Amino acid sequence: MIxxxxxxxxxxxxxxxxxxxxxxxxxxxxxxxxxTKTITFDELEQLSWAPGGKEMLxxxxxxxxxxxxxxxxxxxxxxYFYTKETVDKLLREGTLDQLEDALEFGPSGVxxxxxxxxxxxxxxxxxxxxxxxxxxxxxxTNAIELSKEDDSIKTNxxxxxxxxxxxxxxxxxxxTSGNSRYRNVIIK
Numbered sequence: 237m238i239x240x241x242x243x244x245x246x247x248x249x250x251x252x253x254x255x256x257x258x259x260x261x262x263x264x265x266x267x268x269x270x271x272t273k274t275i276t277f278d279e280l281e282q283l284s285w286a287p288g289g290k291e292m293l294x295x296x297x298x299x300x301x302x303x304x305x306x307x308x309x310x311x312x313x314x315x316y317f318y319t320k321e322t323v324d325k326l327l328r329e330g331t332l333d334q335l336e337d338a339l340e341f342g343p344s345g346v347x348x349x350x351x352x353x354x355x356x357x358x359x360x361x362x363x364x365x366x367x368x369x370x371x372x373x374x375x376x377t378n379a380i381e382l383s384k385e386d387d388s389i390k391t392n393x394x395x396x397x398x399x400x401x402x403x404x405x406x407x408x409x410x411x412t413s414g415n416s417r418y419r420n421v422i423i424k
Contacts, residue, residue, distance in 0.1 A: 238307055240278035245300040247272040249319060249345050251352055254296045256289065258282045267297065270320060277304055284308045295345035315342035323349045327359055335364055339371035347372055355379045 248254045248267035255266035261282060267273060280299065283289040290309065298317060299305040305312045315338045318326070323346070326334055339347060354368055354376045365376040 238277045238304055240276065240281075242277045242304070243274045244277055244280055244304045245272050245274050246280070247298045247300055247319065248296065249298050249349060250296045251349070254292065256283055256286065256292060258286060272300070277307075280304060280308055295343045313341040315346055318342060318346045318349070320349060320353065323353045324357065326350075327353055327357055327361075327364065332363055332367060336367055336371070339367065351376070351379075355383055 246267075248269060248271050251269050253266060253268055255264070257264045258279065261279070263279060263282075265273065265275070280293070284293060293299060294309055294316075298319065299308060300317070302312075305316065309316075318338065323338075326338060327350070335350075338350060342350075350368060351372060351374045354365065358380050359365055359368075359376055362377075368374060368376050
């Protein structure tokens with residue numbers, strides 16, 4: 237049995253913010269992407285009892301203490317503890333078997349991280365891309381191509397040059413005769 241006041245490090249594995257509220261204890265926590273906070277085991281236990289709390293602890297937050305994780309979630313696979321850095325190393329240097337195990341035994345938060353990092357790293361292994369697609373139905377190759385197109389559009393927008401000088405306010409004359417909705421523009 238773990239002491240209720242034992243400090244436990246908890247890390248947000250998700251790429252977005254994760255937060256929770258425990259009304260009975262007047263606790264509200266918010267984690268930014270990758271942020272680690274130290275909370276008590278008692279708070280972890282209360283979170284696990286809250287609606288959606290166990291799902292949050294299983295998929296989006298990492299309890300960085302094996303004993304505490306098993307007390308709250310039951311048996312946890314080694315992939316539960318995978319962080320962004322672990323996934324990056326797995327995609328770059330890991331074997332296909334290690335990736336397939338992560339996709340099969342890892343929680344959904346790890347699978348999402350694998351998909352995101354495969355695109356960000358522009359994963360060059362076609363075999364690993366196929367394994368990700370088979371396990372998650374996510375096409376890494378198409379996502380990388382789409383991200384290249386987005387980068388190209390952003391680059392073109394950032395490097396666009398003006399074709400002419402903007403018009404100054406004193407360079408226009410408008411006619412207001414009758415019901416005319418048109419302006420006469422005189423460029424000097």
